[in-house]
Each structure stands twice: as C-alpha cells, then as structure tokens.
Amino acid sequence: MPYIAEISRANPSCFLFLIDQSGSMRDPFGLDPSRRKADGVADAINRLLQNLVIKCAKAEGVRDYYYVGVLGYGHRSGPAFGGSLAGRELVPISEVAANPARVEERTRKVEDGAGGLVEQKVKFPVWFDPVANGGTPMCNALSRAKDIVRGFISQHPDCFPPIVINITDGEATDGNPQGPAQDLQSLASTDGNVLLFNLHLSSNKAAPIEFPDSDENLPDSYAKLLFGMSSRLPEYMRGFAEEEGYKTTENTRGFVFNGDLVSVIRFLDIGTRPANLR
Amino acid sequence: MKVEAKTYWLPKKGNQISEYEDAFYPKGVPRSRKGAWRFAVSDGASESMLSGPWAEILVKTFCRSSAPVTAVSVRGIVARAAKAYESWLEEYLRRREREGRPVQWYEEPGLQAGAYATLLGLSLASDPTGESLRWEAVSLGDSCLFQVRDGALIANFAIGNSREFGSRPVLISSRPDKNGTALSRLELGAGECLSGDRLYLMTDAMAAWFLREHESGNTPWAALEGSDFQDLVDRLRDEGLVRNDDVTVTCIRVV
Numbered sequence: 001m002p003y004i005a006e007i008s009r010a011n012p013s014c015f016l017f018l019i020d021q022s023g024s025m026r027d028p029f030g031l032d033p034s035r036r037k038a039d040g041v042a043d044a045i046n047r048l049l050q051n052l053v054i055k056c057a058k059a060e061g062v063r064d065y066y067y068v069g070v071l072g073y074g075h076r077s078g079p080a081f082g083g084s085l086a087g088r089e090l091v092p093i094s095e096v097a098a099n100p101a102r103v104e105e106r107t108r109k110v111e112d113g114a115g116g117l118v119e120q121k122v123k124f125p126v127w128f129d130p131v132a133n134g135g136t137p138m139c140n141a142l143s144r145a146k147d148i149v150r151g152f153i154s155q156h157p158d159c160f161p162p163i164v165i166n167i168t169d170g171e172a173t174d175g176n177p178q179g180p181a182q183d184l185q186s187l188a189s190t191d192g193n194v195l196l197f198n199l200h201l202s203s204n205k206a207a208p209i210e211f212p213d214s215d216e217n218l219p220d221s222y223a224k225l226l227f228g229m230s231s232r233l234p235e236y237m238r239g240f241a242e243e244e245g246y247k248t249t250e251n252t253r254g255f256v257f258n259g260d261l262v263s264v265i266r267f268l269d270i271g272t273r274p275a276n277l278r
Numbered sequence: 279m280k281v282e283a284k285t286y287w288l289p290k291k292g293n294q295i296s297e298y299e300d301a302f303y304p305k306g307v308p309r310s311r312k313g314a315w316r317f318a319v320s321d322g323a324s325e326s327m328l329s330g331p332w333a334e335i336l337v338k339t340f341c342r343s344s345a346p347v348t349a350v351s352v353r354g355i356v357a358r359a360a361k362a363y364e365s366w367l368e369e370y371l372r373r374r375e376r377e378g379r380p381v382q383w384y385e386e387p388g389l390q391a392g393a394y395a396t397l398l399g400l401s402l403a404s405d406p407t408g409e410s411l412r413w414e415a416v417s418l419g420d421s422c423l424f425q426v427r428d429g430a431l432i433a434n435f436a437i438g439n440s441r442e443f444g445s446r447p448v449l450i451s452s453r454p455d456k457n458g459t460a461l462s463r464l465e466l467g468a469g470e471c472l473s474g475d476r477l478y479l480m481t482d483a484m485a486a487w488f489l490r491e492h493e494s495g496n497t498p499w500a501a502l503e504g505s506d507f508q509d510l511v512d513r514l515r516d517e518g519l520v521r522n523d524d525v526t527v528t529c530i531r532v533v
Contacts, residue, residue: 006522010292050384057384058297059328060374097384123383243446271324271523274394274449275459 002192003234005160007065007270013160014067014090014152015052016145019045019128020168021074022136027169030205031258038130040201041167044261045070045128048165051265053097053125062094065270069148070127073141075134081127089148100125138172142180146187153189161192165261166229167199170222181229192234197254198226199261208259211241213251223257230255233267240267243275279411279473281315281402283308285528286507290324291515292522299324300481300526301333301395303341308530314403316341319421319526321396321481323449327388331366332452333395335359340399340416347401347414352464355399356418356450356457363393363452392453396421398479402471402530411471411532418464420447422485425469426476426499431492436465440489443482477530478502483523487514502527 007013025038049068056065067090072080079089085099106124109117149162164184187194206219211233215224230253233241238248244263246252254264285305289298299322308315318337322329339359345351367389374380381389396419402411415423417436420443425433437443448460471477476499480488491498501510507527514520 008290008292008522053384054387055325057327057382057388059385059388060379062384097382103383123386125383273325273446274323274451275446 003161003236005158005189005191007160007268009064011159012065012067012156014069014149014156014162016069016071016090016148016162016164017045017048018071018073018138018141018145018164018166018168019080020136020138020166021072021076021080021131021133022169022171022173023074023133024136024169024171025074025130025132027203029201029258030203031208036130036132037169037201037203038132042128042130044167044199044201046124046126047262048265049096049127050125051262053093055265055268055270056093057097062097064092064094066093067091067152068093068096071141071144071148072131073137074131077137077140077144090152096127100127101129102126135173136168136171137174138166138168138177139175139180142166142177142184146180146184149184149187149194153187157189158191159189161189161194163195163197163264165197165199165264166226167201167261168226169202170200170226178225178229185231193231195231195234195254196229197261197264198230198256200226200255200257202258204258206258209257210259210263211246211248211252212255212257213249213253218257227253227255236269237267240269279404279408280533281308281310281411281530282533283317283528283530285319285526287526288508288511288524290522290524293524298524299330299333300524301330301337302479302526302528303337311344314344314401316343316399316401317479317528317530318397318399319479319481319528320398321419321421321524321526323394324523326391326394327385328367328370329393329395331370332359332363332393335362335366336395336397336450337399340397347399347416347466349464349466352399352416352418353461356397356461357454360452360454367452392451392456394449394451395419396447396449396481398423400477400479400530402532405470409472412468413471413477414466414468416464416466418460419449420482420485422480422482422489423467424478424480424485424488424499425471426478427472427474429497431499433467433469434489434492435467437485437489440486440493443486447482471532473532475532476503477532479528479530481524481526483521484511484525484527487520490519502529
C-alpha cells in the first residue's frame with residue numbers, strides 16, 4: 001500500500017512549489033477584482049510555507065521533516081527564494097522558517113471563549129512578494145521540477161513521495177503541460193508516485209471549487225486542463241480530507257479552483273494530531 | 279498485599295531521549311498511601327507544542343490525588359493540571375526570554391492552541407479483607423490498561439479492539455475551553471486484583487500491538503516479561519508490528 005512511509009528527520013520528504021509569475025498574473029482575480037492574481041499567488045505560497053513550517057515546529061525548533069523548493073516561472077524562471085536562500089533549489093524547512101524576507105503583523109478575529117470575537121495580532125511571515133512579468137513557461141517549470149524531484153528521490157529512495165504544488169492561472173505559453181506533468185508524476189519513491197497538485201487562480205468569476213472528483217463543473221478549459229494534470233488524492237489523504245469536511249471519491253484530485261489549498265497541509269501525517277486541536 | 283512495578287520506555291526511533299513526549303508516574307519504586315497505589319501513563323501528541331511537559335504534569339497530578347476515581351474527581355484533576363501547566367508555561371516563557379531565545383513566529387500558533395495528551399490513571403486499593411485489591415481507572419484518549427491472570431487476559435480498558443486505534447484521538451488539552459469533548463468521553467473502569475495478577479499500562483503504540491497479538495491468539499505479556507525491552511521494541515519496529523512512536527509500558531505485579 002503506497003503513501004504510508006514515515007516522514008521523519010531520518011527519512012524526510014519534499015515539497016516543491018511552482019509559482020506562475022507571468023504577465024497575465026497582473027490581471028484581476030476573479031473573485032476579488034480589486035486584487036491581482038499575482039497577489040493571490042504570493043498570498044497562497046506565503047500561507048502554504050507558513051503552515052508547513054508551523055506543522056513541523058516543536059518548541060525551540062523546526063524539525064526537518066521536509067525539504068522545500070520554490071521555482072518561479074515567468075520572465076525569469078528558476079529558484080525563487082530570496083535573501084540568504086537565493087539560488088538554492090531545495091532547502092531544509094528549518095532554514096525556510098529562519099529566513100522569511102520579513103515578518104508582518106496582521107490582525108485576525110478569534111473566538112473569545114464567551115461567544116464573541118476579539119481581534120488578535122498574529123505574525124505573518126512573507127517570503128514572496130507578487131511578481132508578474134513575461135510569458136508562462138509552465139512546461140519548462142514542470143521539467144525542471146522533474147529534475148529536482150528526481151535528485152531528491154535518488155538521495156531519499158524510501159521517502160514519502162514528494163509533493164509538487166503548482167500555483168497558476170493555467171495559461172501556459174510554451175506548449176501543452178500535460179506531457180511534462182505526466183513525466184513528473186511518473187517518478188516514484190518506493191512508497192509511491194510523485195504527487196502533483198494544482199491551485200488555479202483565475203480571472204474567471206466562478207465560485208471556488210476544492211478537491212473535485214470530475215471536471216464537469218469546472219468553468220473553463222484551463223481549469224479542466226489543470227484538473228486533468230492533478231494527481232488523485234492517496235487514500236490516507238482522503239481520510240484527512242473527509243475529516244476536514246470534504247466529500248471525496250476515488251477520483252478526487254489535488255486540484256483547487258479560485259479557492260484555498262492550504263488545507264492540503266492538514267492532510268499530511270507527521271504524527272498524532274488531536275481531533276480537538278483547532 | 280504488595281504491589282511491585284517497573285516502567286519501560288523508549289523515545290521514537292531516530293529521536294533523542296529529550297524528545298520523548300510520553301510520561302509516566304511514579305518514577306521509582308511505587309509507594310502506597312494508606313494502602314492505595316496510583317499509577318499513570320500519558321502520551322503527549324506529537325503534533326502539539328510542549329505536549330511532553332503537559333503529559334508529565336497530568337500523570338503527576340493524577341497520582342498525587344487521593345480521591346476515588348470518578349468523573350467529578352478526574353475533572354478536578356484535569357483542571358488542577360491545567361493551572362499547574364499555566365504556571366509552568368509562564369516560567370518557561372520567562373526563561374526563554376532571559377536566555378535570549380524568545381518565542382518565534384512559528385511557535386506562537388502551537389502555544390496558543392495548547393498542549394495535548396492522553397491520560398490513563400490507575401488506582402489500586404486494598405479491600406477490607408486484605409485478600410484482593412480493587413482497581414479503578416480512568417482513560418482519556420487511547421492509552422490502555424490490561425489485566426492478566428493465570429495466563430489469560432481478563433480485562434482490557436478502555437479500548438476493546440485494535441482497529442479502534444487511529445492517529446486522531448480526542449485528547450486532553452492544557453486549555454480548559456478545548457476539553458468539552460474529551461471530558462464527555464472519559465471512560466471509567468473498575469475490577470478486582472488477586473495475588474499473582476499482572477497489570478499493564480501502555481501508550482498507544484505498544485497497546486495496539488498488545489491487542490493485535492491477543493486477538494491473534496498469542497500472549498504478548500509473555501513476550502513483554504521475557505525479553506529485554508529495547509530488543510523487543512527494536513524487533514517489533516523493524517518488523518512493522520509496532521508503529522514508530524514513543525513507547526511506554528508500566529508492568530505491575532500484585533504479590
């Protein structure tokens with residue numbers, strides 16, 4: 001049964017994020033035209049990294065359960081971390097934690113325990129600012145991802161299979177990305193094939209669709225293409241997804257349209273998670 | 279009657295001893311108070327922050343109580359433990375500041391969410407005839423108690439079947455406002471112990487193996503009593519029969 005390998009410091013796994021930084025990302029985001037798609041991409045990648053770091057955090061340190069890479073694709077393509085991580089393809093998660101570009105303070109509303117809401121200040125680390133420039137060489141990005149992931153698997157052959165998350169508006173300008181996506185997904189550790197999930201941030205005003213099991217209700221051809229490129233959720237992830245309130249079937253795929261993919265971090269199993277921990 | 283006990287424990291393979299997040303009490307030779315003994319094990323959730331210290335506080339608070347094991351007394355124990363944890367946490371955070379290691383952004387959500395752990399508490403008290411002991415136990419979460427007499431398992435508490443173990447148990451939080459569900463699910467058990475009985479308190483990894491073995495018609499207590507603990511756990515982990523997790527087993531002998 002695949003996708004059961006333990007994720008530990010001795011047997012880490014890998015997360016590789018591909019972020020679309022093309023000129024089309026300047027266009028307004030469908031659900032909130034006051035924001036650009038590039039803002040949505042920056043927000044998504046920062047929140048995914050933040051949640052992944054928090055998932056691996058214990059008191060006094062972050063455990064290197066994952067190696068993390070971010071590839072940008074657009075006018076310039078390649079490793080996209082800045083600062084002291086610049087140029088590096090895969091970085092232990094503890095170094096990601098230690099090196100955000102800045103940590104902003106934001107406020108959020110939380111329950112006050114007496115039926116009301118209070119504002120609470122929370123720290124929000126920022127690794128990436130919005131970028132929108134040039135074409136959308138998604139095929140090239142998927143091919144580079146394949147090289148990076150292949151290298152990781154050769155060093156960690158028994159790892160929980162690497163997860164690649166592509167955040168895009170779906171409009172590739174260097175060909176049909178289906179082939180490179182399949183090539184990437186054909187890589188495997190002894191525990192299963194590489195998982196490719198897609199977050200589609202679109203100018204289309206259609207409502208969010210999270211983890212669908214068919215492309216029937218998807219609003220356009222880009223969404224259908226990205227759905228088709230996305231891996232099916234492994235059985236154990238479906239279990240977590242069901243606990244999070246998603247209805248799943250064998251065909252449920254790691255695809256989100258105009259929505260929130262951060263829940264994927266909660267589908268990861270790195271140890272006992274209390275059911276009443278929220 | 280006398281009670282002898284010894285606890286065996288190991289951190290998850292690949293982890294340091296300092297990263298062990300189960301807890302047990304007492305640490306040394308068990309002492310009776312007015313003819314009664316108390317034991318407890320707790321499993322701190324790996325996905326919560328500071329769950330090891332919280333587990334430690336829970337087992338100590340349970341064992342220092344002398345009230346009969348009832349839903350009301352256990353609620354009191356959990357409330358006292360939460361207060362003790364709050365004081366401990368304040369001192370811990372002050373120490374971090376003093377030592378120039380203030381809390382980082384990635385620790386804050388976990389600290390706000392609270393620490394989470396199981397509790398399995400056992401009380402053994404002499405009955406008036408002096409010929410048996412009465413056991414009373416409480417379980418919150420998936421740590422287990424087993425009672426073996428004359429080579430047979432005669433009680434398993436509070437998990438009845440090895441399929442009931444999962445990675446999402448409802449646990450006790452250091453935050454009282456998160457404990458509604460956990461406290462509503464607390465299990466109480468009781469029974470009689472005779473001379474020669476063995477009682478075992480275990481956190482979930484070993485308990486799941488113990489129950490599975492028993493369900494297959496085997497006698498896992500014999501393996502436990504007859505092996506070096508480290509060798510046994512190494513073998514069971516290598517064979518995939520025990521999940522790689524912190525393990526804790528308290529073996530109690532009534533004589």
